[in-house]
Amino acid sequence: MTTTAFFALSPAERQEALEVAASKSGRPTHILEKDAWVIWTLSALFRAPFKKHLVFKGGTSLSKAYKAIDRFSEDVDVTYDIRAIAPDLVKDAGPDALPLTKSQASKWREILEERLEKWLGEQVVPYIRSCLDAEKLAAKLRIEDGESVYLEYDTKVSGYGYVGPYIKIEFGARSTGEPSTYVVLSCDAAEHLPSVQFPTSEVRVMRVERTAWEKMTAIHVSCLQGDIRNQMARHWSDIGRLDVAGHMDAALRDRDVAGRVAEHKSRFFIAKDTQKNIIDYFSAINGNLVLVPTGDALKMLEADYAKMLEGRLFLRDPEPLARVLERCADIQQRANAIGTAALAAATQK
Numbered sequence: 124m125t126t127t128a129f130f131a132l133s134p135a136e137r138q139e140a141l142e143v144a145a146s147k148s149g150r151p152t153h154i155l156e157k158d159a160w161v162i163w164t165l166s167a168l169f170r171a172p173f174k175k176h177l178v179f180k181g182g183t184s185l186s187k188a189y190k191a192i193d194r195f196s197e198d199v200d201v202t203y204d205i206r207a208i209a210p211d212l213v214k215d216a217g218p219d220a221l222p223l224t225k226s227q228a229s230k231w232r233e234i235l236e237e238r239l240e241k242w243l244g245e246q247v248v249p250y251i252r253s254c255l256d257a258e259k260l261a262a263k264l265r266i267e268d269g270e271s272v273y274l275e276y277d278t279k280v281s282g283y284g285y286v287g288p289y290i291k292i293e294f295g296a297r298s299t300g301e302p303s304t305y306v307v308l309s310c311d312a313a314e315h316l317p318s319v320q321f322p323t324s325e326v327r328v329m330r331v332e333r334t335a336w337e338k339m340t341a342i343h344v345s346c347l348q349g350d351i352r353n354q355m356a357r358h359w360s361d362i363g364r365l366d367v368a369g370h371m372d373a374a375l376r377d378r379d380v381a382g383r384v385a386e387h388k389s390r391f392f393i394a395k396d397t398q399k400n401i402i403d404y405f406s407a408i409n410g411n412l413v414l415v416p417t418g419d420a421l422k423m424l425e426a427d428y429a430k431m432l433e434g435r436l437f438l439r440d441p442e443p444l445a446r447v448l449e450r451c452a453d454i455q456q457r458a459n460a461i462g463t464a465a466l467a468a469a470t471q472k
């Protein structure tokens with residue numbers, strides 16, 4: 124059977140193809156279109172001259188690489204290996220390439236932010252532009268906040284609102300991205316349109332255990348700060364689904380990864396609670412993890428979760444927030460039991 128590449132179709136033909144896939148899958152047309160652009164973007168990045176230094180991570184990796192969550196995750200989170208962008212800084216820093224002190228970490232942050240923005244402007248954006256031009260695809264590129272590249276693509280598809288017609292590629296350059304593995308990604312519409320060749324991509328992706336701890340510690344900080352920012356509700360949903368998918372027990376038992384996340388965040392992501400006390404990530408992984416907000420923070424989470432539901436991001440009927448929080452409370456209890464036991468065992472050595 125002859126197939127035609129999706130992005131070789133005219134905009135009108137792409138719209139027609141997506142409408143067919145939407146009718147077969149039950150997924151909104153604009154979500155299927157954006158998913159195709161996500162895979163196109165990852166395919167471009169992991170063909171780049173700098174591909175060996177990249178690691179795909181975050182919620183989209185849980186959805187596309189591990190099939191562990193049942194919501195559409197739209198952002199592309201990528202780590203650019205700190206050893207590639209700053210070999211001069213990390214030469215004596217050990218296998219995880221971490222600064223030795225908090226004051227050193229502060230200096231590193233300034234240097235890394237400057238180098239990352241320069242790298243995005245001089246290498247990443249021109250490279251993506253060349254890929255777009257090669258396929259005659261209409262899209263605009265811009266850098267925001269020195270760490271994110273926005274790819275705004277032209278579309279004839281309606282339905283965009285909570286989800287916009289753009290891909291946000293958020294780069295970090297403060298870690299090695301390890302542990303990682305390799306996975307081949309495909310578009311959600313592909314199985315419904317065998318006559319159309321959708322993009323695929325082989326990526327190096329962060330192991331799910333580390334992503335779980337990255338998300339849990341982010342939730343922990345939000346709870347202690349009493350502040351749930353816009354579009355943060357996805358973290359709670361993802362943690363609950365990771366447990367349903369069977370990944371959470373392994374993550375909670377992986378004390379090495381938990382420690383690496385705590386060490387990394389203690390150096391690069393210093394945060395304070397409502398009392399202006401520095402949040403202790405090691406305390407979080409060793410028996411004091413908080414995953415369930417209270418008071419005003421809970422109200423913020425309820426409002427943000429409602430917005431997420433309005434965006435129609437889920438593959439199937441989503442769970443109510445109350446059930447998600449029940450799952451998170453259970454994970455919190457299990458994590459703290461394991462963390463307390465691990466700390467006690469370490470103290471006795």
